[in-house]
Amino acid sequence: MCNMGADERKWGNEDEVSRLRKVIDSVPALIHTARPDGSIDFFNQAGLNFVGQPLERMLGWGWVSVIHPEDAGTFVQQWREAIAIGNSFEHEGRVRRADGEYRWMIHRVASQRGADGNVVKWFGTSIDIEDRKRAEESLGQSEAYLAEGQRLVHAGSWALDLASGQYVYVSEEDFRIWGLDPRSGVPSRETVLGLIHPEDRHGWTTKFEKALHDKEDSADEYRIVLPDGTEKDIYTIRHPVLNEAGDLVKLVGTTIDITERKLAEQAIRQSEKQLRDVFEGIPAMASAIRLDGSVEFINQRWREYTGMSLEDAIGFGWQAAVHPQDIDAYSEMRRAALAKGKRFEDEIRIRGANGEYRWFLARGVPLKDERGNIIRGYAVLTDIEDRKRAEEKLQHENVALREEIDKSSMFEEIVGSSSVLRSVLSRVAKVAPSDSTVLITGETGTGKELIARAIHKRSPRSSKAFVSVNCASIPRDLIASELFGHEKGAFTGAIQRHLGRFELADGGTIFLDEVGDLPAETQIALLRVLQEREFERVGGDRAIRCNVRVIAATNRDLQAAIESGAFRRDLYYRLNVFPIETPPLRKRTEDIPLLVAYFIDRYSRKSGKTIRQISKKSLELLQSYPWPGNIRELQNVIERSVIICESDTFSVDESWLSSRPSSTELKTSLGLAQRLASEEKDAIEAALRDCKGRVSGSTGAAARLGVPRSTLESRIRSLKIDKNRFKAL
Numbered sequence: 001m002c003n004m005g006a007d008e009r010k011w012g013n014e015d016e017v018s019r020l021r022k023v024i025d026s027v028p029a030l031i032h033t034a035r036p037d038g039s040i041d042f043f044n045q046a047g048l049n050f051v052g053q054p055l056e057r058m059l060g061w062g063w064v065s066v067i068h069p070e071d072a073g074t075f076v077q078q079w080r081e082a083i084a085i086g087n088s089f090e091h092e093g094r095v096r097r098a099d100g101e102y103r104w105m106i107h108r109v110a111s112q113r114g115a116d117g118n119v120v121k122w123f124g125t126s127i128d129i130e131d132r133k134r135a136e137e138s139l140g141q142s143e144a145y146l147a148e149g150q151r152l153v154h155a156g157s158w159a160l161d162l163a164s165g166q167y168v169y170v171s172e173e174d175f176r177i178w179g180l181d182p183r184s185g186v187p188s189r190e191t192v193l194g195l196i197h198p199e200d201r202h203g204w205t206t207k208f209e210k211a212l213h214d215k216e217d218s219a220d221e222y223r224i225v226l227p228d229g230t231e232k233d234i235y236t237i238r239h240p241v242l243n244e245a246g247d248l249v250k251l252v253g254t255t256i257d258i259t260e261r262k263l264a265e266q267a268i269r270q271s272e273k274q275l276r277d278v279f280e281g282i283p284a285m286a287s288a289i290r291l292d293g294s295v296e297f298i299n300q301r302w303r304e305y306t307g308m309s310l311e312d313a314i315g316f317g318w319q320a321a322v323h324p325q326d327i328d329a330y331s332e333m334r335r336a337a338l339a340k341g342k343r344f345e346d347e348i349r350i351r352g353a354n355g356e357y358r359w360f361l362a363r364g365v366p367l368k369d370e371r372g373n374i375i376r377g378y379a380v381l382t383d384i385e386d387r388k389r390a391e392e393k394l395q396h397e398n399v400a401l402r403e404e405i406d407k408s409s410m411f412e413e414i415v416g417s418s419s420v421l422r423s424v425l426s427r428v429a430k431v432a433p434s435d436s437t438v439l440i441t442g443e444t445g446t447g448k449e450l451i452a453r454a455i456h457k458r459s460p461r462s463s464k465a466f467v468s469v470n471c472a473s474i475p476r477d478l479i480a481s482e483l484f485g486h487e488k489g490a491f492t493g494a495i496q497r498h499l500g501r502f503e504l505a506d507g508g509t510i511f512l513d514e515v516g517d518l519p520a521e522t523q524i525a526l527l528r529v530l531q532e533r534e535f536e537r538v539g540g541d542r543a544i545r546c547n548v549r550v551i552a553a554t555n556r557d558l559q560a561a562i563e564s565g566a567f568r569r570d571l572y573y574r575l576n577v578f579p580i581e582t583p584p585l586r587k588r589t590e591d592i593p594l595l596v597a598y599f600i601d602r603y604s605r606k607s608g609k610t611i612r613q614i615s616k617k618s619l620e621l622l623q624s625y626p627w628p629g630n631i632r633e634l635q636n637v638i639e640r641s642v643i644i645c646e647s648d649t650f651s652v653d654e655s656w657l658s659s660r661p662s663s664t665e666l667k668t669s670l671g672l673a674q675r676l677a678s679e680e681k682d683a684i685e686a687a688l689r690d691c692k693g694r695v696s697g698s699t700g701a702a703a704r705l706g707v708p709r710s711t712l713e714s715r716i717r718s719l720k721i722d723k724n725r726f727k728a729l
Helices: 006-011 014-026 045-051 062-066 069-085 130-153 172-178 189-195 198-214 259-281 300-306 317-321 324-340 385-408 419-431 448-457 479-484 520-532 558-563 569-575 589-607 616-624 630-644 669-674 677-690 701-705 709-718
Strands: 030-034 040-043 089-096 102-113 119-128 155-161 166-170 218-225 231-242 248-257 285-289 295-298 344-351 357-368 374-383 438-441 466-470 509-513 549-554 578-581
Touching: 030 045, 040 062, 045 089, 062 069, 069 089, 069 102, 102 130, 155 172, 166 189, 172 248, 198 218, 198 231, 198 248, 231 259, 285 300, 295 317, 300 344, 324 344, 324 357, 324 374, 344 374, 357 385, 419 448, 419 578, 438 448, 448 466, 448 509, 448 549, 479 520, 520 569, 558 569, 589 616, 589 630, 677 701, 677 709, 701 709
Parallel strands: 438 549, 438 578, 466 509, 509 549
Antiparallel strands: 030 040, 030 119, 089 102, 102 119, 155 166, 155 248, 218 231, 231 248, 285 295, 285 374, 344 357, 357 374
16 A cells, blocks of 8 residues: 555654655645656555556656646656756646546656755655636636727727826737837836827816816827827726725726727718718709608708708708698608618609799608618609699590590490400400500501500509500601600700600500601610610700600501611510500401490480391491401491481491492402402302303403412312312303
């Protein structure tokens, strides 16, 4: 059990040695002894238990195995140097515990010398300092974090002892702020005072003495001049430290470098001044708005129009100039938009200095700082009185136009149930809810404008204007002015500004009928509207945004016009986003009875007549006629027939259908194509019968019918006529 070695009996009797051994083994430290050459000859039991090794493995230089590899070399070197000169030494290193974990220990070794002065024994202890090392590391990290934090925010700290009147602590960042070298030691109060700008020194001294007198927290803002002549703006916060008797013994404080903030504030003030100068020069009413909706600034144009001074308008005074019916909704909308950081737009009435209200379009945007925080908003008001009056006029005109349509036009509703018409109406229902551009094609008189109106009425724009323009009826040199408007003086006779049809249709739909007749230069302007949603008035120099849906129509072959260079290919593709073809009446023969009944009812009520039935012969006549003028021609024929009708039975004079071909033969290929299939087949078979099945030649059916041989052969095959059966007749 004894680990003390051979020399232990020299220290006393066995009882004393045993008691000493128990004490040494129970000490909570690693205790060891070594021979003069440094080899270990004893290790206490507490040490052996800590490292989890038997004594045999620790004797001599075996103890090195439990020292951390990163510390062992230095430790052994210092131990050998101590042995060589016989001096005591101290070393901090890590020792491996029995569970394999390394812990920091402080190793202290002292020498015992004999009468001759030579080392006869070494005594050593190793004490666990792990907790202290961790605390030191934590403190070091905290101090490093504090120093780094102070550096990042340009804020230092200091402590001033009032008894000596000198600084007892100055942080690294304070040295940096003051432009002093920390290697020269803590600066004197006189040194720091000498850095204060001469113009600020008296004020600083006054506030400092007041802080001492009041024994309260204080703050000060001043300038310092560094040794190299650089100026800085400084903000200092002071805190008094009192003893138990309430006497002021120290001042501690923070020094903050606010130079960058001051420069930023100066830049902001300069920027705001420049912005205000720009505001003043804007040829429109402009204002700067706080987040609560109050006004911070109004420009000169605002003041001139309303007659209000800046003082009167500041805050919520501006509301006095807004129409009472508009103020609540506009104020709430503007406040809510700014709170969410969104743009806002509204139409409101503003009272001028003459007491009259005019309509303005108010547009506003939020202003955000570099962190994305909303700091204020700006609004610009544009006079739209002329546009509002034009819209009102247009609405009145539309009402009158609809009434006129109800009275004299077939286009108040779509009549018919044929499959081709249902197909068109299905496409109308699909495209109406969108904002897509529509191109309506078809022969004249097929109701293209009616289809356009149906699209508008079923669209989200139905409450807005529907503006119809017949491009073929406007002189070429006036079409651009009619569509896009013109400025005063744009050309001879332009005595005032004129709003074009696109502006009048803003928010609604514009119908460009006969778009294929547009001149080339107007096609270019229309293409810009479709591509960029903006245009310029004739004689104007600014782009005008427009929110208009375009529906175009034509009875021309635009593909042929493109090939001949009369129509732009790119414009065609912009217009032809959603094509709709209106079928001619000859392809809707099953709708003719419905249309006839509809028109008879309309015109009989208009003329005060009572018509109860339709002549069967007349109805058959109307159904067999090809109607080259389509529904418009049918409408005219019905109206004329109602006028001369003398009984309650409706009939039609066959001579009015002047273009109706003979029942015995077809005069031209166009006439042949327009005949009903049954009548056409009868006519061809009659000709083949007369010509004994012969098609070509001067005595053939083709010559008899007045059509090319190839055309007749094609129709014979199409109608499945067996021409050979007529040869035997």
